[in-house]
Amino acid sequence: MKALLCKTFGPPESLVLEDVESPKPGVGQVLIEVKACGVNFPDTLIIGGKYQFKPPLPFAPGGEVAGIVSAVGEGVTQLKPGDRVFSLTGWGGFAEQALGDATKTLPMPPGMDFVTAASVMYTYGTSYHALKQRAALQPDETLLVLGAAGGVGLAAVQLGKLLGAKVIAAASTDEKLSVCRELGADETINYTTEDLRERLKILTAGRGVDVCYDPVGDRYTEPALRSMAWRGRYLVVGFAAGEIPKLPANLVLLKGCSLVGVFWGQFAALEPRESMSNFRELLGFIAEGKLKQHIHATYPLAEAANALSDLLARKVIGKAVVVV
Numbered sequence: 127m128k129a130l131l132c133k134t135f136g137p138p139e140s141l142v143l144e145d146v147e148s149p150k151p152g153v154g155q156v157l158i159e160v161k162a163c164g165v166n167f168p169d170t171l172i173i174g175g176k177y178q179f180k181p182p183l184p185f186a187p188g189g190e191v192a193g194i195v196s197a198v199g200e201g202v203t204q205l206k207p208g209d210r211v212f213s214l215t216g217w218g219g220f221a222e223q224a225l226g227d228a229t230k231t232l233p234m235p236p237g238m239d240f241v242t243a244a245s246v247m248y249t250y251g252t253s254y255h256a257l258k259q260r261a262a263l264q265p266d267e268t269l270l271v272l273g274a275a276g277g278v279g280l281a282a283v284q285l286g287k288l289l290g291a292k293v294i295a296a297a298s299t300d301e302k303l304s305v306c307r308e309l310g311a312d313e314t315i316n317y318t319t320e321d322l323r324e325r326l327k328i329l330t331a332g333r334g335v336d337v338c339y340d341p342v343g344d345r346y347t348e349p350a351l352r353s354m355a356w357r358g359r360y361l362v363v364g365f366a367a368g369e370i371p372k373l374p375a376n377l378v379l380l381k382g383c384s385l386v387g388v389f390w391g392q393f394a395a396l397e398p399r400e401s402m403s404n405f406r407e408l409l410g411f412i413a414e415g416k417l418k419q420h421i422h423a424t425y426p427l428a429e430a431a432n433a434l435s436d437l438l439a440r441k442v443i444g445k446a447v448v449v450v
């Protein structure tokens with residue numbers, strides 16, 4: 127089978143398309159004929175050797191796949207060859223076949239297409255957990271989303287709106303912000319041309335925002351933290367802009383606000399029942415047409431490295447998906 131391999135840790139250009147042996151499912155695993163694989167920022171960190179885990183080299187990146195089960199390993203009873211599934215593989219999805227843990231592989235709902243199925247788990251899973259369990263976002267509260275046109279950001283915009291909040295989307299271009307508006311943002315801020323703090327003061331009549339969703343970090347974090355309302359919740363989601371910010375702790379005191387960590391993978395591992403319940407709710411929203419993933423572009427497997435380069439170049443709006 128063909129796989130786009132990371133043979134040494136490095137940038138997307140260092141990935142190579144090769145023929146490799148088909149993997150065999152071990153105990154508790156399924157082998158999936160990959161039809162589509164979602165592209166996520168952590169893929170860029172994993173191939174760079176900068177993520178929380180380092181798969182043994184060589185490996186294919188791609189943490190979220192949709193496809194058809196072609197074989198099952200010992201002990202797998204709930205899935206069988208021919209099932210249409212989506213799976214959180216962690217890596218291995220930029221390939222014609224991938225191994226998935228049966229506990230992280232679910233049957234696709236009837237009527238869902240492979241591109242959608244490969245692009246909903248990470249982004250909606252992370253943002254729903256953040257807004258529901260970590261921020262306890264309430265209807266009529268104000269939600270600020272930084273990097274609002276990115277994968278998890280756009281999911282937060284949509285879910286914030288669905289939960290009844292007033293959503294302020296902040297991103298780097300007017301094109302990105304117009305997509306945020308189409309998907310529910312009430313207000314927008316272009317943080318490359320406008321002063322984030324000043325605009326937030328105007329938009330909240332000086333009160334500040336109740337919840338900030340921050341997947342960007344770096345220089346964007348401090349002005350956003352300075353714009354929190356009393357008893358606000360500041361969600362630390364990621365650092366796509368590079369630097370992990372160091373913050374003056376007095377700001378948290380003065381605002382009477384909370385800095386709240388969001389680690390969706392660990393939530394799913396430590397609280398599987400609650401995570402599964404979130405996921406069922408999300409699939410319900412999708413089935414009812416209340417949530418629809420914004421697909422930026424699809425890329426053939428041979429060009430999957432370009433999907434990662436485009437993500438790093440801040441070109442992707444919503445989700446990029448590799449189609450195999």
Ligand SMILES: NC(=O)c1ccc[n+]([C@@H]2O[C@H](COP(=O)([O-])OP(=O)(O)OC[C@H]3O[C@@H](n4cnc5c(N)ncnc54)[C@H](OP(=O)(O)O)[C@@H]3O)[C@@H](O)[C@H]2O)c1
Nearest residue numbers: 167273276277278297298341364365366367388389390440
């Ligand atoms: N905590 C968790 O459980 C969890 C789960 C999933 C992902 N994450 C993290 O969340 C972050 C976003 O992930 P994602 O998949 O949504 O990524 P994404 O689609 O690439 O979105 C990231 C956004 O960050 C902004 N950005 C600002 N400076 C950037 C830079 N130098 N390079 C790239 N992007 C930059 C971009 O928006 P503008 O151009 O508008 O600024 C971009 O749309 C990542 O750090 C990821 O590791 C965390």
